[in-house]
Amino acid sequence: MVILFESYGNFSSGSPTYRALVSKRSRGTITLTEKELSFQSEIDKIFYQIKIRDVKKFYINKRFNLNVIKLIDNYDNQYSFYASIKKKSSYSSSKTFTLELFYHLTRVVLKKDKPIFFEAGGGFWHSSPNLINWKTEMKRGIFILTEDSLSFNPFDQGNFKILKVIEINSVEDIHQNSREFIKITMQDQKSYSLTLLTKKHCFTKIDDIKVKKLSELLNQVKDYKSTEIVKQKKLEKKRVDQIKEMLDVSSRIRLDLMRDALDMDEKNFSIKIFEWAHQFNCIVDGDFLVVNPENVTDFLDNLYLTEGSQDKIQCKFCQKLIDPDSKVCPYCGVEVQ
Numbered sequence: 001m002v003i004l005f006e007s008y009g010n011f012s013s014g015s016p017t018y019r020a021l022v023s024k025r026s027r028g029t030i031t032l033t034e035k036e037l038s039f040q041s042e043i044d045k046i047f048y049q050i051k052i053r054d055v056k057k058f059y060i061n062k063r064f065n066l067n068v069i070k071l072i073d074n075y076d077n078q079y080s081f082y083a084s085i086k087k088k089s090s091y092s093s094s095k096t097f098t099l100e101l102f103y104h105l106t107r108v109v110l111k112k113d114k115p116i117f118f119e120a121g122g123g124f125w126h127s128s129p130n131l132i133n134w135k136t137e138m139k140r141g142i143f144i145l146t147e148d149s150l151s152f153n154p155f156d157q158g159n160f161k162i163l164k165v166i167e168i169n170s171v172e173d174i175h176q177n178s179r180e181f182i183k184i185t186m187q188d189q190k191s192y193s194l195t196l197l198t199k200k201h202c203f204t205k206i207d208d209i210k211v212k213k214l215s216e217l218l219n220q221v222k223d224y225k226s227t228e229i230v231k232q233k234k235l236e237k238k239r240v241d242q243i244k245e246m247l248d249v250s251s252r253i254r255l256d257l258m259r260d261a262l263d264m265d266e267k268n269f270s271i272k273i274f275e276w277a278h279q280f281n282c283i284v285d286g287d288f289l290v291v292n293p294e295n296v297t298d299f300l301d302n303l304y305l306t307e308g309s310q311d312k313i314q315c316k317f318c319q320k321l322i323d324p325d326s327k328v329c330p331y332c333g334v335e336v337q
Helices: 018-022 095-111 208-249 255-262 266-279 293-307
Strands: 003-013 027-033 036-041 047-051 055-063 066-073 078-087 090-093 118-126 139-145 149-154 161-164 168-176 179-186 191-200 203-206 252-254 283-285 288-290
Touching (some): 003 018, 003 036, 003 090, 003 095, 027 078, 055 149, 095 139, 118 208, 139 191, 139 208, 168 208, 208 255, 208 293, 252 255, 255 266, 266 288, 266 293
Antiparallel strands (some): 003 078, 027 036, 036 047, 055 066, 078 090, 179 191, 191 203
């Protein structure tokens, strides 16, 4: 597996004291790959392994003269770690290496196996920035844009903010006091603002060029996603129409032809067949599905719904279909395991 980042550093579980965090027993090698973050202690040979899919949130926690990454997983386990650099014959904490690890970890966690179209550090607001002092209530962090979402990970304590591209209603360029911002309005009418930052002569300023670039890319991705959704819906309808044509001729449908028409994998198709048989009083007769003529319309309506939700999972509490990357069910509020 490809190593994205590797460095000597310190690592502790739980909520360590400053002395425990910088002790020799906490020293070892930090390694990051696409699938996991691991640590091997140098003295006791203790091995820690955190799956990327289990990362809930992480942020920079300043401990005296240290910049420490604080990570919390989905099981509420806590870890603190920082990278080091060798100076002469000893190692000392490195703000630069720790920040580099933070960036790498953000990329791996937020891209969700999708190509990254854009990445930059910037500021994020719920609603709009203050007209008098634009830095007021601004959260600083890292933006990651993929074909599915624009994600933000704050440097300070806080949760990821993930704006799904298909739920974006509009992307608007805002000019305030010669400064560039992007305002994003979602389909639920909630709005967010962001800008991208750079340092010049030790001062933080807005990078107008990057802001315009991100705005262009975000609109392009939004248009592309909308086009793909239209194509997908047409394809889904075409698939179910094929089943409808089969049922117009006979109430008996060959299972292999039906599975091919719906483009479903064998495991999921086998599960759905018995669900349909129970729900619509159908009969599984060898290699055929016999559909009750009285329930054909309801059966086809269900197929349309199934086609539009093959990429979703079922909430174990309320049984509603939700997105597979949901942390909390939007219907019942129960945390998704």
